Amino acid sequence: MTLELTAVPNNKGVDAAVAAARRVIETLLHAGDNSAAEMSDVADRLNAVADHLEDHVPTVQQRLVDMWAGEGVTRHDPVTGPENAIAPPLHLIGQENGSIEARVTLGLAYQGPPGCVHGGVSALLLDHTLGVANHWAGDSGMTGTLTLRYHRPTPLFEELTISARQESVDGRKIRTLGTISVGGEVCVSADGLFINTHLPRPQ
Amino acid sequence: MTLELTAVPNNKGVDAAVAAARRVIETLLHAGDNSAAEMSDVADRLNAVADHLEDHVPTVQQRLVDMWAGEGVTRHDPVTGPENAIAPPLHLIGQENGSIEARVTLGLAYQGPPGCVHGGVSALLLDHTLGVANHWAGDSGMTGTLTLRYHRPTPLFEELTISARQESVDGRKIRTLGTISVGGEVCVSADGLFINTHLPRPQ
Numbered sequence: 001m002t003l004e005l006t007a008v009p010n011n012k013g014v015d016a017a018v019a020a021a022r023r024v025i026e027t028l029l030h031a032g033d034n035s036a037a038e039m040s041d042v043a044d045r046l047n048a049v050a051d052h053l054e055d056h057v058p059t060v061q062q063r064l065v066d067m068w069a070g071e072g073v074t075r076h077d078p079v080t081g082p083e084n085a086i087a088p089p090l091h092l093i094g095q096e097n098g099s100i101e102a103r104v105t106l107g108l109a110y111q112g113p114p115g116c117v118h119g120g121v122s123a124l125l126l127d128h129t130l131g132v133a134n135h136w137a138g139d140s141g142m143t144g145t146l147t148l149r150y151h152r153p154t155p156l157f158e159e160l161t162i163s164a165r166q167e168s169v170d171g172r173k174i175r176t177l178g179t180i181s182v183g184g185e186v187c188v189s190a191d192g193l194f195i196n197t198h199l200p201r202p203q
Numbered sequence: 204m205t206l207e208l209t210a211v212p213n214n215k216g217v218d219a220a221v222a223a224a225r226r227v228i229e230t231l232l233h234a235g236d237n238s239a240a241e242m243s244d245v246a247d248r249l250n251a252v253a254d255h256l257e258d259h260v261p262t263v264q265q266r267l268v269d270m271w272a273g274e275g276v277t278r279h280d281p282v283t284g285p286e287n288a289i290a291p292p293l294h295l296i297g298q299e300n301g302s303i304e305a306r307v308t309l310g311l312a313y314q315g316p317p318g319c320v321h322g323g324v325s326a327l328l329l330d331h332t333l334g335v336a337n338h339w340a341g342d343s344g345m346t347g348t349l350t351l352r353y354h355r356p357t358p359l360f361e362e363l364t365i366s367a368r369q370e371s372v373d374g375r376k377i378r379t380l381g382t383i384s385v386g387g388e389v390c391v392s393a394d395g396l397f398i399n400t401h402l403p404r405p406q
Binding site for chain 2: 012013014015016017018019020021023024025026027028029030031032033034035036037039040042043044045046047048049050052053054056057058060063064066067068076077078079083084085086108109110111112113114115116118119120121123124125126127128131142143144145146147148149150153157198199200201202
């Protein structure tokens, strides 16, 4: 038995608009400073969308309350959130053996060294995945210390496997390990110490 | 004397379109699943922009060559890049004392715990800042090991100071330290070991 641990995007509502925004982010990077693309017209069209949305937003405080209502998975985080265009997004699946896993292929928006994933992006994806692995195992908390080791460059445009597993719980201290690999070879490994504490939800 | 170490966004061309895309990312998150905002129409408008841009992009290989041409600062990375809508972006300034620094205020797109910056986003910003600190000091390379310590939650919507400095160089090993702080209090500290090696530029 496996279980979806992260929000599943649907094809309508804000998720569809966010999926389109991801295409905009990636195609802007791909286009670069390309006069044939009439960038000032593109800027006007995007600003018009932002203006329209700003006319329909709640206060930030109200939005924070809504975001954190209920006990479900988050829909807004920058790693798995279908409502966050920064997120690739990762779809993390809980495995019967206690580990969790996602497969993802990253494009130009996540580039560090030429043609490779930014080391800090790998850190972002792993920090979040370790946190979700803790939820899957039962005891979760906030990151205390996170150590990343970079074994080889992580390629863009190839399917990566991101996995994590809770190793141990000792009182409030939780230790969790994870990796990003490609074709069975580990690119980045993470070793996290989490503290079993949570910030209050906005209300 | 101080020096801008990262690309300065201009108000035209792709930078203006990317700045507008950042507004779209943030307002989509702020709006949430809000039927009054007519999200399917928003999705259509954003997909139309992406379709238009896709008609004007070079091949990925050509774009990679262009991105990495010249010896200047990158314009496309996910931390400082004015051409990357994922980047806040950070404007890193080199200080006469050898350290570098940026001030930035982060919004909903970078949220982890309620009202706070995602721990993995802090890792992303610090990894990149440590790398730029190495360029400022003279010897630079790729991240080998990065350790993040989380001292207190990092708030959204407040001005953060991100700073870094190269500590030592021992052969090909470079050690670099950095922090994210708010109001003089350290939220996250980073300790990085970099290896003086670089991937070849695409050509």
